[in-house]
Amino acid sequence: xxxxxVISKEALAAVREFLPSFSEDSTIVxxxxxxxxxxxxxxxxxxxYDTVTNPLESVVSGVAREQTFNPDxxxxxxxxxxxxxxxxxxxxxxxxxxxWISTVLDIFVRGGRTKPTKDFPDGRRIVNPExxxxxxxxxxxxxxxxxxxxxxxxxxERLYDAALNKPGDKYGKKYEVPDELRGFIxxxxxxxxxxxxxxxxxxxxxxxxxxxxxxxxxxxxxxxPVTQNDIIRQYIKANxxxxxxxxxxxxxxxxxNVLKYDKDKLAEAFDKKNLNKTYGFISENKYQPLRVTRGxxxxxxxxxxxxxxxxxxQRFQSPITRRVGKQISKIEKKLSKLKLNxxxxxxxxxEDYLIPEPGAQSSLPTQAPETPQPNPAVVTPPVxxxxxxxxxxxxxxxxxxxxxEKAIRLRQRGLG
Numbered sequence: 176x177x178x179x180x181v182i183s184k185e186a187l188a189a190v191r192e193f194l195p196s197f198s199e200d201s202t203i204v205x206x207x208x209x210x211x212x213x214x215x216x217x218x219x220x221x222x223x224y225d226t227v228t229n230p231l232e233s234v235v236s237g238v239a240r241e242q243t244f245n246p247d248x249x250x251x252x253x254x255x256x257x258x259x260x261x262x263x264x265x266x267x268x269x270x271x272x273x274x275w276i277s278t279v280l281d282i283f284v285r286g287g288r289t290k291p292t293k294d295f296p297d298g299r300r301i302v303n304p305e306x307x308x309x310x311x312x313x314x315x316x317x318x319x320x321x322x323x324x325x326x327x328x329x330x331x332e333r334l335y336d337a338a339l340n341k342p343g344d345k346y347g348k349k350y351e352v353p354d355e356l357r358g359f360i361x362x363x364x365x366x367x368x369x370x371x372x373x374x375x376x377x378x379x380x381x382x383x384x385x386x387x388x389x390x391x392x393x394x395x396x397x398x399x400p401v402t403q404n405d406i407i408r409q410y411i412k413a414n415x416x417x418x419x420x421x422x423x424x425x426x427x428x429x430x431x432n433v434l435k436y437d438k439d440k441l442a443e444a445f446d447k448k449n450l451n452k453t454y455g456f457i458s459e460n461k462y463q464p465l466r467v468t469r470g471x472x473x474x475x476x477x478x479x480x481x482x483x484x485x486x487x488x489q490r491f492q493s494p495i496t497r498r499v500g501k502q503i504s505k506i507e508k509k510l511s512k513l514k515l516n517x518x519x520x521x522x523x524x525x526e527d528y529l530i531p532e533p534g535a536q537s538s539l540p541t542q543a544p545e546t547p548q549p550n551p552a553v554v555t556p557p558v559x560x561x562x563x564x565x566x567x568x569x570x571x572x573x574x575x576x577x578x579x580e581k582a583i584r585l586r587q588r589g590l591g
Contacts, residue, residue, distance in 0.1 A: 182206065188243035189430035190215060191236055193372035196292055200233035200260050205367070213367040213434060221362055230261030243433075244426045245516040278319055287315075296382060369436050373444050376427045380420055381448065387416035388465065395494075396474050400482060403494045404529045406475075407502055411525050414465050414510055418519050425457050425515045457515070464510040467495075467503055502528050 182190075182205055190205045190213060201219035208214050222228070237256045272280065272290070281289050281301060288298035302314045321329065336343035337350035354364040391413040395401045431441055445454035456463040475493045482491040506528055513522055567585050 184239060185243050185433050188240045189433035190367060191240055192427055192430035193367055193369060200236050200264065202232050214364050215367055216362050216364050218362060233261030234258050244429050282315055369431065369434065373431060376424065377444060377448055380424045383420035384417060387413050387420060390416055392471055398478055400491060401494050403496060403499045406494050406499055407528055408525055410503055411506065411523060415519050417465050418462055421457060421462060422515045425460065428457055460515050462510055462513040462515060464507045498530060
């Protein structure tokens with residue numbers, strides 16, 4: 176397979192890390208041109224049976240990528256992820272929006288944004304809402320025309336730009352005539368833009384980092400009462416999402432290194448986004464834990480005070496107690512030792528850090544209670560007073576009772 180792809184298996188896996196989502200699991204032929212630039216041809220567009228064979232290609236590519244960038248990972252992980260992507264691509268033609276419906280939804284339902292995708296989680300903005308109404312109409316008209324035009328029309332436009340050696344589309348791309356001619360049969364060569372790919376991956380990483388922090392700050396900062404264990408649980412959830420984001424970016428850095436991307440340019444890309452420290456952690460394959468800020472602590476105090484004012488008969492206090500702080504410090508210390516691209520849940524078990532709640536039954540074994548011994552005073556029957564065998568009276572009765580009383584007592588006993 177490496178001969179067919181011209182480059183090594185490691186380079187092929189690295190190339191797939193920078194492909195757009197619609198080509199990520201396609202059958203591709205990557206190569207390097209005379210300038211040493213990476214190019215690829217998505218031959219899936221020319222294969223009539225690609226819809227049937229693509230699920231298998233997704234599994235193979237998923238396993239290869241996982242084994243390349245995380246050799247210690249179990250084989251099943253890449254297999255499952257590849258299978259899921261393959262099945263999703265197989266059923267996409269039957270459940271996805273048609274071009275006409277998608278265009279209408281983009282303009283009138285999604286507020287001038289395209290459908291969210293893996294490459295653009297929030298969708299791409301079609302029109303600037305602050306632009307003049309005339310400019311908005313012109314932009315929307317151009318978008319509709321380009322989206323509904325047959326594919327060959329756009330191909331002809333690229334071929335025209337290539338023939339005149341002029342910048343193409345709004346991104347100023349350079350097209351080559353031979354590449355565009357092959358596009359008419361579905362074998363168009365596309366340059367792998369590593370610069371744009373890395374910028375896009377870093378921007379995606381920053382979105383995921385914001386979303387991961389929101390799992391802690393937003394979920395516990397709405398204003399409802401939260402417990403100490405709620406804080407601990409959300410802190411671990413936020414770190415899990417952050418860990419996955421850093422692991423994905425680590426794969427991107429590894430892929431860039433496999434493709435011999437300039438390390439100074441890579442460091443500069445992180446520096447422009449003020450991610451120098453993060454780049455250092457990723458380069459050393461270490462995790463950078465999420466920290467609880469002073470602002471978050473103050474927000475919890477503010478919520479508790481507001482609740483106390485509104486519900487005077489109840490007692491509220493901030494869940495950020497000294498005990499919670501100690502637990503978070505323990506978690507942070509454990510997290511700082513994690514290597515990226517490992518199984519987070521095997522390293523951090525939330526149950527190990529929860530604070531026992533009042534009235535909760537202990538899970539520790541306890542000794543069975545001792546069986547109480549019977550009370551001799553209760554169990555032992557009362558001692559009957561000794562009765563004289565001849566007179567039928569006790570010595571005390573003989574000494575104290577009068578003759579008439581003795582006779583009465585004997586009759587009571589059936590002796591009189």
